[in-house]
Amino acid sequence: MPTHIKNNIYAIIGNSAAGLAAIESIRRVDQSSRIVNISNQPQRPYSRCLLSYYLAGQYDKDILWIRPEDYYKKYDTEVLLNTAVTGADIKNKTLEISGKKKISFDKLLIATGASAKFLNIKGADKKGVFVLRTLEDADGILRMLPNVKNACILGGGLIGLRAAYALKRRGVAVHVIVKSEHIFSQMLDAEAADIMRQHLEVNGIEISTGLEAAEISGKDSVDGVILDDGNRLDCQLIIIGKGVAANLGIVKGQVKADMGILADERLETDRKDIYAAGDAAQAYDVLEEKNNVNQIWPAAIRQGKIAGLNMAGEEIKYEGSYGTNSLDFFDLAVMSFGVVKPKGGGFEELIALDAKRRLYRKIVVKGERIVGGVLINDVERHGILLHLALQKIDISDIKDILADEYFDFGKVIPLIKRQTNLFIRPEYKDTCVTYSPLY
Ligand SMILES: Cc1cc2nc3c(=O)[nH]c(=O)nc-3n(C[C@H](O)[C@H](O)[C@H](O)COP(=O)(O)OP(=O)(O)OC[C@H]3O[C@@H](n4cnc5c(N)ncnc54)[C@H](O)[C@@H]3O)c2cc1C
Structure with missing residues (x-):
């Protein structure tokens, strides 16, 4: 047994992407210590990413489970x-469990994830108002559906629009109310958002921007929403999609936190033996080049994995995450990564737009390196662009072809080979971690 392995008690709060990845990492190097996994979720682990597909009827519940029963x-x-x-x-x-029992630990991972933000307006407590974060939320919405003709989605982000798409597929008339001037305001720029909006509207999803819900009407159950311009929309179901906030409550004031719990390059917090990973954590972002919350599944897995290895005594540096999203609505695919709406100087945007064909490519460059991009309807080059970005390849020799319709992969591969050593970043060559651009 390696000398660094003692008889530890590892406590891991959360049994989703980050928590499970940590358990699996710890067991790779430490088969003897005790691991306790605590979760306020009643079920065994499931995929949140598939919840909207489950809601849409595209997948059965069986598909959601991400680990076997044993x-x-x-x-x-x-x-x-x-x-x-x-x-x-x-x-x-020590941890306090359900307000009573105490559990002692040597090393703790906070993998408590995030919660959907709620909207505190009059009537928001009525039956028929939901968020979409858990399996219970999805099941609650599904139970309502037989009595729902019209639904309103409050918020035009990823979750709101995925919910809209799911309900539309179920035959519900859907109206999306968005406070910002365009949908997907976090993920897309205005041009890309306009293409997506037209596509969703053509496919029967109504969208109103620059408006907010002021009140939810109805007796016990929802019967409509009153907007801040005074208009009222009939609906029997409301889904709030106003983003998420990291679950920091149980360690508030005890570890340093900003939008998430601040985690260093080993995913340890400012308190020794206390680690954070996943949606609850704020760690290094390779493309933004600063600490950031990237609340996506692959980042949670990667962080959980690295945190687990370090908890078990390894010395593994976390290379950083990046923001990325991909969607497919009514056969129109969209992908984005990194810096999408650059602020400040020093950025260059390579853009190709063909609104008629719903085709859009934008590549954001800083200092001859790709730092972000958006692709609509022609997403095949997403992988290679991401690779160029993550490997920090100087793209000055191929800048003129990056946004071209006919993309010559043959010109890109030699460039990567010249500038990297077999695709492994030099700083990771001595570690056991092989750097992968897709985690
Ligand atoms: C509808 C939907 C679609 C999504 N689609 C995508 C997608 O396509 N791609 C993508 O990359 N990401 C997607 N995401 C985001 C992705 O699901 C999250 O990034 C991921 O689940 C984060 O994993 P996590 O382990 O950090 O936290 P979570 O999945 O939030 O899990 C947190 C865990 O902590 C537990 N917990 C919290 N507080 C306590 C407490 N006090 N005591 C005990 N247990 C506690 C919870 O029960 C849960 O088990 C989607 C999310 C949703 C909701």
């Missing part, structure tokens, strides 16, 4: 499901 046995892990951690004493290394 998972915890296989990983020799004690699991406490349906159990909330209600407090943490970081100094004395």
Whole structure:
């Protein structure tokens, strides 16, 4: 047994992407210590990413489970499901469970994820108002559907529009209310958002921008939404899609946090033996070149994996995450990554737009390196662009062809080979981690 492995107690809060990746990493290097996994979720692990497809009827519930039933046995892990951690004493290394029992730990991973933001307006407590974050949310919406003709989605981000698409596929008339001037305001620039908006509208989803819900009407159940311009829309179902906030509550004031719990290059917080990963964490972003919250599944997995290895005594540096999203609505694919709407000087934007064909390519360059991009309807080159960006390849020799209709991959490969050593970033050559642009 390696000398760094002691008889630790590892406590991991959360049994989703980050928590599970950490369990699996710890067991790779430490088969003898105790692992306790605590989750307030009643079920075994499932994929949140598939919830909107489940809502749409594209997948059955069976598809959602991401680990087999004997998972915890296989990983020799004690699991406490349906159990909330209600407090943490970081100094004395104990957790309070459901307000009563205490659990001691040597090393802790906070993988508590994020919660959907709610909208505190009059009537928001009525039956028929939902967010879409958990399986319970999706099941609650599905139970309502037989009595729903019209639904309103409050928010034009990824989750709101995925919910809109799902309901439309279920035959519900959907109206999306967006406060910003364009949809996908976090993920897309105005040009790309306009293309997506037209495409969604042509396919029967109504969208109103620059408006907000002021009140939800109805007796016990929702019967409509009153907008801030005074107009009222009839609906029997409302889904709030106003983004998410990291779940920081149990360690608030005990570890340094900003939009998420600040995690260093080992994914450790400012308190020794306390680690953070996933949607709850704020760690290095390779494309933004600063600490950031990238609340996406692959980042959660990667962070959980690296945090777990470091908790178990390895010394692995986290290379950083980046923001990326991909969508496919009514057969129109869109992908974005990194810096999409550059602020400040020093950026260059390579753009190709053909609105009639719903085709858009934008590549954001800074200092002859790609730092972000948006692709609509021609997403095949997403992988290579991302690779160029993550490997920090100087693209000055191929800049003129990057946004071209006919993209010559043959010109790109030699450039990558010349500037990198077999696609492995030099700083990771001595570690066991092979750098992969897709995590
Ligand atoms: C509808 C939907 C679609 C999405 N689609 C995509 C997509 O296409 N691609 C993508 O990359 N990402 C997508 N995401 C985001 C992705 O699901 C998250 O980034 C990912 O789930 C984060 O994993 P996590 O382990 O950090 O946290 P979470 O998945 O949020 O899990 C947190 C865990 O912590 C537990 N927990 C929290 N607080 C406590 C407590 N006090 N006590 C005990 N347990 C607690 C919860 O029960 C849960 O098990 C989507 C999310 C949603 C909701």
